[in-house]
Amino acid sequence: MNVSLLIARRYFLSKKKRNIISIISNISMVGVAIGTMALIIVLSVFNGLEEVARSxxxxxxxDLMITAVQGKSFEVNPAFIKQIKGLPGVALVTEVIEDNALLQYRDRQMVVKMKGVSDNYYRQSNIDSAIVEGSSQLHRDGMDYALLGAGVQHELSIALDNRFSPMRLLYPRNTGRKTLSMNPETAFNEQNILAGGVFLIEQHVDDSYIFVPLEFARTLLHYENRRTALEVKVQEDQEIGQVKEALKQQLGAGFKVLDSDEQHLSLLKAIKVEKMFVFITFAFILLIASINIFFSLSMLVIDKHKDIAVLMAMGASSRTIRNIFLLEGAIVAQVGAFTGLVLGVGICWAQQTFHLVGMGMATSVVDSYPVKMQFSDIALTGVAIIFITIVVSIRPALNAASLDLRENL
Structure with missing residues (x-):
């Protein structure tokens, strides 16, 4: 067995250690355990929030969205759509026109995100599962209907299928002038449509989006053959990444092909940045908690100076002495870290299984705090603890290795 490790274990398990050294060492282990537990839990919560956002x-x-690199729209034609559909792995292509419009209902109005979609939209989207009132159909009995976000319906107090008071959508008319006409009759295109259903997805979407038939949006916006995006469904047996690369090569540099994460890059990046800063913050807390290891090792070096002198007299090298105290600090830190890891994983498992801690908000989309454990977080926490242990242990270990043999025998 390694001599340095053997002696370090004996020092750690020794009941003859000075009481104050033992107390400080135990405080160090408790601090590291609590810090590790908190770090695992908080990182798992951020992972859970990221998964909730994705779901x-x-x-x-x-699965994939095609948009223009420059401008907000691009020209499409049947040959262009057929070209995309012909690529291996492409199951469906939905045409989309999306822009801001003014929604009026009775004496109320608000600016909304109007999204016009082609008839095959429901074959690739699960939005029909988010309908909480009314119907998901955009065409019924020869009439056009709109799907409203729950927040939009609440803001304007819109009644569904109200044929006596339909909704009115207005969009600025393109007259070629730099200024907008002050006459509403000539300044805006306008069309009426009935509210057919209400969806509940996520607050940002619910408070601003309405879905309408593609032809309705094309007529209102005068888009003709232009589209703001093409949404692509990938076949279930195909890799999304491979289809994405094939689309990029086929379409060229004038188009962007975005996967699900890239469509909400700012949100997911914000979560990851917050997670990074939380990790850094808790790493500093772990460092502060581990400072007690520095004090306990420093006092242990003073207490064991005669033992160190005897070991040197028996031929122990400075490296061996240094390693004894480095390993002593590592044992203290790793015992605390392992305890904290077990507690953190256990608490996360209990939250995942029994949903112990609720969100405490009636409007929340999930009842309890979401958690998702990742091995990368555990590994990163372990690396941080190893680094911190070396930082706080190196000075006492060097002091032990530099003791003068003649003065301490």
Whole structure:
């Protein structure tokens, strides 16, 4: 067995250690355990929030979205759509026109995100599973209907299928002038449509989006053959990444092909940045908690100076002495870290299984705090603890290795 490790274990398990050294060492282990536990839990919560965001947007997001690099729209034609459909792995292509419009209902109005979709939209989107009132159909009995976000309906107090008071959508008319006409009759295109259903996906979407038939949006916006996006459904047996690369090569540099994460890059990046700063913050807390290891090792070096001198007299090298105290600090830190890891994983498992801690908000889309454990978080926490242990242990270990043999025998 390694001599340094053997002596370090004996020092750690020794009941003859000075009481104050033992107390400080135990405080160090408790601090590291609590810090490790908290770090595992908080990182798992951020992972859970990221998964919730993906699942919420997945109800309305396509596998891949094609948009223009420059401008907000691009020309399409049957040959162009057929070209995309002909690529291996492409199951469905939905045409989309999306833009801001003014929604009026009775004496109320608000600016909404109007999304016009072609008839095959429901074959690739799960938005029909998010309908909480009314019907998901955009065409019924020869009439056009709109799907409203729950927040839009609440803001304007819109009644569904109200043929006596339909909704009115207005969009600025393109007259070629730099200024907008002050006459509403000439300044805006306008069309009426009935509210057919209400969806509940995520607050940002619910408070701003309405879905309408593609032809309705094309007429209102005068888009003709232009589209703001094409949404692509990938066949179930195909890799999304491979189809994405094939589309990029086929379409060229004038188009962007975005997967689900890239469609909400700012949100997911914000979660990851917050997670990174939380990790850094808790790593500093772990460092502060581990400072007690520095004090306990420093006092242990003073207490064991005669033992160190005897070991040197028996031929122990400075490296061996240094390693004894480095390993002593590592044992203290790793015992605390392992305890914290077990507690953190146990608490996360209990939250996942029994949903112990609720969100405490009636409007929340999930009842309890979401958690998702990842091995990468555990590994990163372990690396941080190893680094911190070396930082706080190196000075006492060097002091032990530099003791003068003649003065301490």
């Amino acid at each position: 919420l947007y997945g109800k309305s997001d396509p």
